[in-house]
Amino acid sequence: MISALLVIDLQQGLCEGAGRAHETDALIARVNHVVERWRAAAWPIVFIQHESTGGYLEHGTREWQLADGLQVQPGDLRVRKKTPDAFLNTDLEALLKARGVKELVVCGLHSEFCVDTTTRRALALGYPVALVADGHSSAGNAVLSAPQVIAHHNATLSNISSFGPRARLVLSAEL
Numbered sequence: 001m002i003s004a005l006l007v008i009d010l011q012q013g014l015c016e017g018a019g020r021a022h023e024t025d026a027l028i029a030r031v032n033h034v035v036e037r038w039r040a041a042a043w044p045i046v047f048i049q050h051e052s053t054g055g056y057l058e059h060g061t062r063e064w065q066l067a068d069g070l071q072v073q074p075g076d077l078r079v080r081k082k083t084p085d086a087f088l089n090t091d092l093e094a095l096l097k098a099r100g101v102k103e104l105v106v107c108g109l110h111s112e113f114c115v116d117t118t119t120r121r122a123l124a125l126g127y128p129v130a131l132v133a134d135g136h137s138s139a140g141n142a143v144l145s146a147p148q149v150i151a152h153h154n155a156t157l158s159n160i161s162s163f164g165p166r167a168r169l170v171l172s173a174e175l
Helices: 024-041 092-098 111-124 146-157
Strands: 003-008 045-050 077-081 103-109 129-137 167-170
Touching: 003 024, 003 111, 024 045, 024 103, 024 129, 045 092, 045 111, 077 092, 103 111, 111 129, 111 146, 129 146
Parallel strands: 003 045, 003 103, 045 077, 103 129, 129 167
Antiparallel strands: none
16 A cells, blocks of 8 residues: 655744744654655655745745755655645645555644644545654643643544544654
């Protein structure tokens, strides 16, 4: 079964500064491990970048660029998005279908926004998802710390059964 790796919003502006996501250096290292495995299998890797029309994460700015240290190659697929759903108003689904993808592996930022929304949409579209349990992160919020947000989404997303396909948790070292 062909699996595509979705690396969601692992962008410079979300990995540096006061609002940076939790443990981004370690996260990038784990994601790079998964990227290496996907390259070795010659399976599709899709780097997804969130963008705004002005200000923060504006297309082309330093903050919009993929994170420093992330292993990206010219042949990797790219998808630009403007909502938490990487499928909404993008060509992601067409890219996956054209390559015969039957399963998705999801990692990136932020657990409670784009990782969550894209995972749920993938399940609704019929894709089983392997959620990299140690491959997504958050900056936390006023109610939950970043580790709590991550743990909550691992537990929640892996327990959704109503779509048919399921999300299963995998560790980056297991891929």
